[in-house]
Amino acid sequence: MCDLVSVAIALSATAVAGTLAGTGVSVYASQQQGKFQKDMANYQADLARQRAELAGQNAEIQAARLAEQRRMATAAGMTEFAANGMLIDGDPNSAPNVWEQDMAAETAWQQEELRTQAMYEAWGLNANASMLKAEGGMARKGAILEGWGTGLSGIGEAAGYAADGYDRAQKYGSN
Amino acid sequence: MPTVPMVRQDDWNGVQIPTVMSADSAPLARGGQSLARGIADMGQAAAHIAGVMDRVRERKIQEEELSLVDSWRSAQIGAWDGRPADAPGAEPVRGVKDWGEGDGSAVEAMRETWKAWRDDPEGPYAKASPEARRRADRVLMADTARAFSLAAQKDVALSEARRRTAAEASLATAERAASMYARDDALFTGAAADAADQAARLKLGRLIANPAEPDAEKLVFKTEHGRALYGALRAEALDRLGHERARTLVQDAGTAETEASAAAGIAQAARVAETLPPALRADALSALETAKAKRLDGMLGAARAEPDLDKRERLAAAAEAAAKSYGAGGKLLGAVTEEAGRIRAAAQGEENRLALAALAEGRPYEPGDNPRRQAALKAARPKYEAAQARARQRTLTGNAEFLGAMIGAGAWVDAEGNVAALDLDGRRELLRAQLDAGNIRIPDYLAQKARLDKIEASGRRPRYERAAADVSAALAEEIKTLWTDGGARLAAGEDPARKILDYTLAETKRELVPEVEEVSRGYTGGILFGGGPATQRRETGRLVERETVVKRKRELLASDVAKVIDLLTAADDADGLMADIDGNPATPAERIDARAYKARLIADIKARQLAVDLDTQAAAIYDALSGRRREQAVLEARAITRAAGLGFAAGTGTEDDDLEDDDAD
Numbered sequence A: 001m002c003d004l005v006s007v008a009i010a011l012s013a014t015a016v017a018g019t020l021a022g023t024g025v026s027v028y029a030s031q032q033q034g035k036f037q038k039d040m041a042n043y044q045a046d047l048a049r050q051r052a053e054l055a056g057q058n059a060e061i062q063a064a065r066l067a068e069q070r071r072m073a074t075a076a077g078m079t080e081f082a083a084n085g086m087l088i089d090g091d092p093n094s095a096p097n098v099w100e101q102d103m104a105a106e107t108a109w110q111q112e113e114l115r116t117q118a119m120y121e122a123w124g125l126n127a128n129a130s131m132l133k134a135e136g137g138m139a140r141k142g143a144i145l146e147g148w149g150t151g152l153s154g155i156g157e158a159a160g161y162a163a164d165g166y167d168r169a170q171k172y173g174s175n
Numbered sequence B: 001m002p003t004v005p006m007v008r009q010d011d012w013n014g015v016q017i018p019t020v021m022s023a024d025s026a027p028l029a030r031g032g033q034s035l036a037r038g039i040a041d042m043g044q045a046a047a048h049i050a051g052v053m054d055r056v057r058e059r060k061i062q063e064e065e066l067s068l069v070d071s072w073r074s075a076q077i078g079a080w081d082g083r084p085a086d087a088p089g090a091e092p093v094r095g096v097k098d099w100g101e102g103d104g105s106a107v108e109a110m111r112e113t114w115k116a117w118r119d120d121p122e123g124p125y126a127k128a129s130p131e132a133r134r135r136a137d138r139v140l141m142a143d144t145a146r147a148f149s150l151a152a153q154k155d156v157a158l159s160e161a162r163r164r165t166a167a168e169a170s171l172a173t174a175e176r177a178a179s180m181y182a183r184d185d186a187l188f189t190g191a192a193a194d195a196a197d198q199a200a201r202l203k204l205g206r207l208i209a210n211p212a213e214p215d216a217e218k219l220v221f222k223t224e225h226g227r228a229l230y231g232a233l234r235a236e237a238l239d240r241l242g243h244e245r246a247r248t249l250v251q252d253a254g255t256a257e258t259e260a261s262a263a264a265g266i267a268q269a270a271r272v273a274e275t276l277p278p279a280l281r282a283d284a285l286s287a288l289e290t291a292k293a294k295r296l297d298g299m300l301g302a303a304r305a306e307p308d309l310d311k312r313e314r315l316a317a318a319a320e321a322a323a324k325s326y327g328a329g330g331k332l333l334g335a336v337t338e339e340a341g342r343i344r345a346a347a348q349g350e351e352n353r354l355a356l357a358a359l360a361e362g363r364p365y366e367p368g369d370n371p372r373r374q375a376a377l378k379a380a381r382p383k384y385e386a387a388q389a390r391a392r393q394r395t396l397t398g399n400a401e402f403l404g405a406m407i408g409a410g411a412w413v414d415a416e417g418n419v420a421a422l423d424l425d426g427r428r429e430l431l432r433a434q435l436d437a438g439n440i441r442i443p444d445y446l447a448q449k450a451r452l453d454k455i456e457a458s459g460r461r462p463r464y465e466r467a468a469a470d471v472s473a474a475l476a477e478e479i480k481t482l483w484t485d486g487g488a489r490l491a492a493g494e495d496p497a498r499k500i501l502d503y504t505l506a507e508t509k510r511e512l513v514p515e516v517e518e519v520s521r522g523y524t525g526g527i528l529f530g531g532g533p534a535t536q537r538r539e540t541g542r543l544v545e546r547e548t549v550v551k552r553k554r555e556l557l558a559s560d561v562a563k564v565i566d567l568l569t570a571a572d573d574a575d576g577l578m579a580d581i582d583g584n585p586a587t588p589a590e591r592i593d594a595r596a597y598k599a600r601l602i603a604d605i606k607a608r609q610l611a612v613d614l615d616t617q618a619a620a621i622y623d624a625l626s627g628r629r630r631e632q633a634v635l636e637a638r639a640i641t642r643a644a645g646l647g648f649a650a651g652t653g654t655e656d657d658d659l660e661d662d663d664a665d
Helices: A002-083 A096-175 B024-082 B106-118 B130-180 B185-203 B226-254 B259-275 B278-305 B309-326 B330-361 B371-408 B425-436 B441-458 B460-478 B559-572 B594-607 B614-644 B653-664
Strands: B412-414 B418-423 B500-522 B535-557
Touching: A002 A096, A002 B441, A096 B278, B024 B106, B024 B130, B106 B226, B106 B371, B106 B594, B130 B185, B130 B226, B185 B535, B226 B559, B278 B309, B278 B330, B278 B441, B309 B330, B330 B371, B371 B412, B371 B425, B418 B460, B425 B441, B425 B460, B500 B594, B535 B559, B535 B653, B559 B594, B559 B614
Parallel strands: none
Antiparallel strands: B412 B418, B500 B535
16 A cells, blocks of 8 residues: 555656656746847848948949949030030030030939938838837747746646645555 | 930839838737636646545545444444453453343443443544544444344343243253153152143243242133133143153163063053043054064064074063063064064074084984974984985996096006006906996996997907007006095095096197298498398298197096097008098098007107197098998999899999890890
8 A cells, every 4th residue: 555655656746847847948948939039030120220221322322323324424425416516615505515414414313313212221121120129029028928828837737746646645545 | 416325214223122021929929828828727727736635635534434433333343242352361252142141231231332432532433523423423323223223132032031941941840750750640640730830831921911820720811812722731731741651651661671560661651642642642652562562573683693592492482472461462463473483493494404414424413302303303314314315326426437437448546556457358347346346336337338348249359458558558647546445436526527637739720821031231321330231021922831839728538538549449440541630621631550640649648748639530530431431331232233133333334234235135
């Protein structure tokens, strides 16, 4: 009879210890998972912000390259005008001068367009960075909640096992 | 018109505007669900733990209840059935159920036991929880009720047994008195009345209102029929006592020392039996008859076993007289008379044997004036004479048979025990001397004389004498042992037809058997390793003749001696004839050489070993002789017919036909 009691107590203790150990591991795993997700989201957000900056810089580079191309094209046109016998003078209403002014106006407009595009892209990237950061925070909080839930379940289960073991030990001990 | 270069938006390598993503709240929701599940699990665990605690409590209460009930039952069994001693070395405590007279009330004892158990402040009942006590009370109620009921029954039974024991003691005393006074009518009547009164009181115990009243006339009965029932029971008891008295008297009479007291007891028992009612009377009379028969049978048995014949007859007569004095009649008296007659007849038969033995042994036998002895002598004398005559007859017959063999052999043993061959005249003298001496009878004499005459007339007397001499010489040692008084009579204990000697019959058996040869297979095991060449036996497929000698034990009887002599004589007649001596049809007949044959037969008898059975040899020789006689008869008949001029015989027809033809011519 004593043997049965000892066996019941030993089995229950093993079950309780196993359950508690499993619960602890699960809680730790949840914490680590949440932390990792948050770190990953922060990293992604940093990347997006860097890309937004790069978009602005890229727009300036594009605008400079556009202005240079336009100047070279205007110069070539003016040269063509001159080759065909057109007088290049200071008359603002002469055809070559009007054409040159149009070209300069369009260049300025297109540079502005490029900058506007870059601004929009940077805005989108910055918005994504904020979203990623918020998601990382939520994952971290969710993991903490999950860890609490797992811990409660494990403790409850271990308590049930302990109660069952007590019951059996009482029963075998009384017989 | 000069070509004007245009810059298009596509050439700007413009940036792609990224789509703005939305935040995913799933991890947070999953965490919330997990937390809710954990809280629910905690609730279930709490409920489960509460259930377990409830079970443990219930079990404890049940154990407590069982322990209470077991404790009471143990106390109850210990009190009712008894228990071992409380202290080592003390007497065990006796159970209430075994209580007897003076031990007190069983109900009180059980009640005390119950109270002591229940009210013990240190006992389990006081210490038990209220719930366990409430539950145990239900079981204990039934248990205590049963225990008290048993105790009450025991008290009632004990009081009833007490009353019965007292009444039975009175009855036994009264009955013992009645039995002691069986021989005295007056004393028995008083004692029997007392005993009958006690018996009726015992049976009617519950119907009597004043059982302590000694006077039967003053008894008061609880019912109207009580008095009548009392009278009937009393009368029945009186009859039973009378029956017992009759049986006691019968028993006393059966074992009485003297015949007078036995006869008186039997008469008194018969008188008492006559007063009983029919059923009891028949039983008493039957017992009386049995006692008489046993007593008489004992007397007759003593008579039968008595070795002295005179005393035996006197005892038989005493048994007859006793039977008459007991008043025995009918079958019993007839049986006793008949048995006494048988005893006397057996004594007479024994006396006859004694007388016959005395006569046979030649002892004196004086009958005197004893009628039994006189009758015995008268009966034994003719038997003795007839036995003597039979013995004489047997002697003569034996002698005749034996002398026949002796005379046939022609051998004689003289008074000194020497064996000598006799000639024919010597045999005649011997035969006559035996007749004169009364050793043989006239018919035996005539039979033997006829044989001698036949030998004499046959003209072969020398041949017979020679053969007899040879055979008697060959058998001399054995013949001597049979005769005594110089051959006058057969030695005592000898059988006239007994064997003279044992001999061995060695028969040669010939048969065809398969031939077997042994073939060498060489040194199959290798010559270096020792051993001989391997051999194998196998059948050749041919048949060879094998001779086997079978030896059998045979006996030569006295009557065979004459047979041997006749065979030797016949062998001379059969000289030169073909005969199948060994009796085996498979071997060819051989020509008989009489001299060699006789020499071999005599030598065989001397050696006690024959090659062929005597009867077989005799059959072969007599067959050859009769064959020759048949041929001679045919020749003689042919000669006679030829001489008479008749032509009936076969083989002579040609000559006869020729003669007839000649005559015709």
